[in-house]
Amino acid sequence: DQQVKQNSPSLSVQEGRISILNCDYTNSMFDYFLWYKKYPAEGPTFLISISSIKDKNEDGRFTVFLNKSAKHLSLHIVPSQPGDSAVYFCAAKRVNTGFQKLVFGTGTRLLVSP
Amino acid sequence: DVKVTQSSRYLVKRTGEKVFLECVQDMDHENMFWYRQDPGLGLRLIYFSYDVKMKEKGDIPEGYSVSREKKERFSLILESASTNQTSMYLCASSLGSQVGSPLHFGNGTRLTVT
Numbered sequence: 001d002q003q004v005k006q007n008s009p010s011l012s013v014q015e016g017r018i019s020i021l022n023c024d025y026t027n028s029m030f031d032y033f034l035w036y037k038k039y040p041a042e043g044p045t046f047l048i049s050i051s052s053i054k055d056k057n058e059d060g061r062f063t064v065f066l067n068k069s070a071k072h073l074s075l076h077i078v079p080s081q082p083g084d085s086a087v088y089f090c091a092a093k094r095v096n097t098g099f100q101k102l103v104f105g106t107g108t109r110l111l112v113s114p
Numbered sequence: 115d116v117k118v119t120q121s122s123r124y125l126v127k128r129t130g131e132k133v134f135l136e137c138v139q140d141m142d143h144e145n146m147f148w149y150r151q152d153p154g155l156g157l158r159l160i161y162f163s164y165d166v167k168m169k170e171k172g173d174i175p176e177g178y179s180v181s182r183e184k185k186e187r188f189s190l191i192l193e194s195a196s197t198n199q200t201s202m203y204l205c206a207s208s209l210g211s212q213v214g215s216p217l218h219f220g221n222g223t224r225l226t227v228t
Contacts, residue, residue: 043204043219089156104157
């Protein structure tokens, strides 16, 4: 049972445009969400996170939006750059579990073309 | 900067062999994790450890065991390797149970079982 879903396996955008990566979750107990970026032959690196008490968190070109009623979050990258080409994983956890036991989505491969 | 080092980038083993995957982190993190990454399935948690000599099963522990004799080292053991354990294995660590403490990943070990 996939509790965190990324329904788009890939996304292509042009440099300078907006990239929107989507993520849905089914477990209403999740209350903290993260995005990781993964380049080939490297481990995932943390990108941005959001708590369920917020609906938006922004860090430079990256913004994460959370819609709790829809159990949906999205990552916006503006403007997109070729160096953003990578696989993006969303992840979720329940804060009161005490440990960083994250549930990951299946990933979306983003390709930003010049 | 946190460094998580996995001893091998690539491994090729035969069915039935006992396989050891080693992971070392240099930032005194309490928590350590083993994930596997497979196409279309994302990252799935195999085992994690929140202290020396402590271990907890993740979502897919069957066929695996772990060892944490020292705080900085977390080993994944495939008791009798099988072809369905061919995968990318990722080790990660995190500091305590703080909500905002992200996972830091190693670069992964690509294991092929023939």
